[in-house]
Structures are given as structure tokens and as C-alpha cells.
Amino acid sequence: MKPHLLKVSTGGPLRSFSIRQDTVPYINNRWHYHPEVELIHIKKGEGMQFVGDSIQRFSSDELLLIGSNLSHYWRFDEAYFGESPQAKAEILVIHFSETFWGDQFLRLPENLLIKALLEKAKLGIRVVGTTKREVKPLLEGCVQAEGTQKIILLLQILDQLSRCDQLQELSSMGFKDLHEKAEEGRINRIYEYSFANFRNRIETEKIAEVAHLSPNSFCRYFKSKTRKTYSQFLLELRVGYACKLIREYRLDMRQICFESGFHNLTSFHKAFKSAMGKTPLQYQQEFFNKSKPAQRK
Incomplete structure (x- = not known):
């Protein structure tokens, strides 16, 4: 499979940037890049995320800003595919050119923080904490808005992101995406x-x-x-799959260990705790405790 230069549609002649909602897991399901900046909210979905030289699992409620021409790829877990998938994906994604508002707009002194944000996004950014909670309603509003209001909401989102310190860079400093x-x-x-x-x-x-x-x-x-080493990468894939099995099936830990590709319980527990910061049993207990409906007093 070769990388793809993806041509992004604006969605029509009366639109200057693209915004859409998807419920299919094969969005961005190949290694690709495009000159447009991408702001993506994965409302529902889990799998492996590749951004530049960063490889890690993603889960529901991820909000990321992917800079111009940065290679990226979201591979959803197998549960999201097939004729009757066990899980449903839900994604909101905005694509916009850095110059769709004109060549001089980002050079205005009032927009220097936004310009710096888009430069930082060339390594990929994850948005976390209160900033993510505050931006999500603006994203939803942008989907419904028409005319100038759509551009205003996008600017509000970028302005808010540019002023916060709750951003995590994904690729390593100095990473060069040469395509x-x-x-x-x-x-x-x-x-x-x-x-x-x-x-x-x-x-x-x-x-x-x-x-x-x-x-x-x-x-x-x-x-x-x-x-990271290839061995580390394999362990992360296996631990991620083990997490999925723990959440979706009532299997005992020995079954989960071998189904995930580990060959003994000792290496399974060691790798799981290293990756997740807790034992498989602790992860299982925490997940099912959170899943229980709150009891009325």
C-alpha cells in the first residue's frame, strides 16, 4: 500500500472549507496526507493512530489537529467492520486550507497565535482537558451553521486552541515528513x-x-x-487488543492472554502494566464498575 495525496472537497461551490460527520470506520483508513489542515473529533471509535512518527491507540472522544501535509492514518479495530459490525464509529472532521481566507489573514498581528498554532500542528496535536470540553460545542455548532457564521465558529475554535496550554504534540521535534x-x-x-x-x-x-x-x-x-523498537510496537498492538477483549467479552485472563498474542501470563501481565499503568484485572474491574448504572438513592 502506497501513501495517498488526498484531494479534499470543500463540499460545494458555496463553501470555502469542508465539514462533515461520518459513521463509517474507513474514514482516513489509509496512510495519507493533504495540504489542508484537519481538525477531527472521534466521537466514537477505537483503534491504532498513526500521526507522523507517532504510533498509539486512540479511543472515543479524541480531538486532534493535524497540520498541512502531515501523514496520518486511523485504523479502527476489526469490531467496526463487517456486514453486522459489533461497534459503531462516529467522526466529525473539518478540512480547511491555511489560506482560504486570503494570503494575508494569518499575517495580521491579531492572528499571530493562530499562525503559531497551525505551525505547531505540523507535528500533530491532541487537545485534552477543559479546552476539549469547551471546543466540542463549537464544533457541533459549526456543522449546523451557514454562511459567515460557519467561518466565525471555525475562527473561535482556532482562537481558543491557540490560547490554551492543554495541547499535546504527537510527532517528535524535528520530524520531517518527506512523502x-x-x-x-x-x-x-x-x-x-x-x-x-x-x-x-x-x-x-x-x-x-x-x-x-x-x-x-x-x-x-x-x-x-x-x-520505538518493533518489539515495543508489537506489545502495544497486543495490549490494545487485550483491552478490547476485556471490554467486550467475559473471558478469563488466560484466554485473553493467548488470544492477544502473548505466550505466557507473566509476559502478558508485565506488558499490560507497563503500557496501561495497571494490571489486566484492575483494568477489567475499573471498566465494569464505570459501566454499571448509578443506583438511585
Whole structure:
């Protein structure tokens, strides 16, 4: 699979930027980039998120700002696919050009913070805390608004984001997204093979063969692209899948361990606690306690 330069539609001749809501899990379900900035609210959905050289799981209620030409990819879990999917996705996404309001707009002294925000977004940004709660109603309003009000709401969102300190950069400092087809094709082959086979043992020699590299070169290559070893990446995939099994099925921990691709309970518990900060049993108890309806007094 090769990277795609995605052509984003504005949604019609009377619109200067695109905003839409989706309920399908294959939105952004390929490695791609586009000159437009992307503001995305994943209302419902879980899976693996790739932004530049950042790889991590995403879950419902994620709000992210993806800068111009930054490669990204959301791969939803298998539960969201098929003829009768067990889970439903819900996404709100805005695409806009940095210059849709004119070449000089961001150079105005009043807009320097927004200009800095969009520059920072070229590494990818996650919005958290109270800022995320405050921005979400503005996003919903932007969907319904017409005419000038739609642009005003987008500006309010960007202004609010530019003034807060509750932003988490995703890619590493100095990351360069060069969009080299050969390199992006290689990293995509690695991802696709890993997603298809992470529940089995993957030898370094085999994944290196998929990447068309020697084992030593593969280890250096993967670390340079993702800031983690391939072993760490596999453990994160397996722990993420274990979390899904814990939430969706009443399986015992031994079943979850082996279904997730671990080969013994000791390594399963160690990897799970390292990734999640708690044991699988603690995670299970917390999840089901939160899921219980509140009792009336």
C-alpha cells in the first residue's frame, strides 16, 4: 500500500472549507496526507493512530489537529467492520486550507497565535482537558451553521486552541515528513503485515523480509521512523487488543492472554502494566464498575 495525496472537497461551490460527520470506520483508513489542515473529533471509535512518527491507540472522544501535509492514518479495530459490525464509529472532521481566507489573514498581528498554532500542528496535536470540553460545542455548532457564521465558529475554535496550554504534540521535534513513496510504501507494508499477524509470533527475519531490509537494518529503520523498537510496537498492538477483549467479552485472563498474542501470563501481565499503568484485572474491574448504572438513592 502506497501513501495517498488526498484531494479534499470543500463540499460545494458555496463553501470555502469542508465539514462533515461520518459513521463509517474507513474514514482516513489509509496512510495519507493533504495540504489542508484537519481538525477531527472521534466521537466514537477505537483503534491504532498513526500521526507522523507517532504510533498509539486512540479511543472515543479524541480531538486532534493535524497540520498541512502531515501523514496520518486511523485504523479502527476489526469490531467496526463487517456486514453486522459489533461497534459503531462516529467522526466529525473539518478540512480547511491555511489560506482560504486570503494570503494575508494569518499575517495580521491579531492572528499571530493562530499562525503559531497551525505551525505547531505540523507535528500533530491532541487537545485534552477543559479546552476539549469547551471546543466540542463549537464544533457541533459549526456543522449546523451557514454562511459567515460557519467561518466565525471555525475562527473561535482556532482562537481558543491557540490560547490554551492543554495541547499535546504527537510527532517528535524535528520530524520531517518527506512523502518519499518508497519509504512510505515500506512502512505501510510493515504496518499491514503487523496488523494481520500480531497475534502470532513474528520473527525479526520475517518482518525484515516484508520491509525488504536485513534484520539489523530493519531494527534501525523502524526505530528511526517510530521512536520505538518493533518489539515495543508489537506489545502495544497486543495490549490494545487485550483491552478490547476485556471490554467486550467475559473471558478469563488466560484466554485473553493467548488470544492477544502473548505466550505466557507473566509476559502478558508485565506488558499490560507497563503500557496501561495497571494490571489486566484492575483494568477489567475499573471498566465494569464505570459501566454499571448509578443506583438511585
